[in-house]
Each structure stands twice: as C-alpha cells, then as structure tokens.
Amino acid sequence: MKELKITSTLQIYDAFEELPEDIQQLMRQSFEIRDKAYAPYSEFLVGAAILLENGEIILGNNQENACYPSGLCAERTAIYYAGANFPNVPVLKMALSAKSLKHSLLTPTPPCGACRQAIAEYEIKQKAPIEIFFMGETGKVVKSCSLANLLPLIFDNSYL
Structure with missing residues (x-):
C-alpha cells in the first residue's frame, strides 16, 4: 500500500478591501445579485459573478424550490448561462x-460539491484554470487559482 497526500494552495485576504480593484468590482456584483436570490426555505443567499475572456460579466443567484432537488445554486446558474450564451468564451x-x-x-x-463538479467541467473544456474568489457576507476572502484546489480528484470524461 502507498499513501497519497493531496495538498491545495489557497490565498486568504483578511478583508474585502485587500482584493485587487477588478476583483472588488466583480465581488460587488456578486453582492447585488446575491440579495436578489430566491431562497424562502433556507434563507441562505448566494451570488455569483463570472468574468469571461471577452469582458462579459455573467451573474447568477440561487433559486430554491419547495421540491429541494429542483432548485439550483448560484454558481451553476451563472456558469450554465455562460456556457449556453457564450459557449466558446473562456471563463476567467x-x-x-x-x-x-x-x-x-x-x-x-x-x-x-455539485457546483465544484460543474466548474471542473468548464476548466477541462477550456483547458485553462478559473480563478475563484469566495467569501461570506463580510470578512475574509479566499482565492483559489483553479477549481483543482477545491476538488483535487476531479471526475472527468476519461473515466467514461
């Protein structure tokens, strides 16, 4: 038997104000769309703002449903919209x-986990990493240079 050790490297900003200005602007858009989420059951609001290579910014928020599996997270709402409307434009x-x-x-x-898998699909498709910044309502912000840091054993089409 061998042991496999997996490590991830993340950057942590102590406050929103430490972020580069372009990321602050993107994060502000995630705040705005987050506050429009439809989450009457969990009262847990999530916003996603995605920057595409062509400069387009795609927004998404979580959409709940009384039949819980029928809802959709903010990340997948946004990335699927990007994929549907800008299929060949990389997500940055x-x-x-x-x-x-x-x-x-x-x-x-x-x-x-479901959103990590969906984001992984887009990294694989575009053959380039996606920088992901995430935070709560306030406080620290975490940056991952690639989804692979958040989901190191990615399930991809090589298994099919």
Missing part, C-alpha cells in the same frame, strides 16, 4: 458571496 474568474438571513456569515463559503 468567479466571485462568490454568501449571506444568511438567520445569522451573520463571516466564514468564506466555497462552492458545494
């Missing part, structure tokens, strides 16, 4: 923010 960066209406959310909130 994603800014994600989360907010709870029940309590203060200060912990950086990464994408869920």
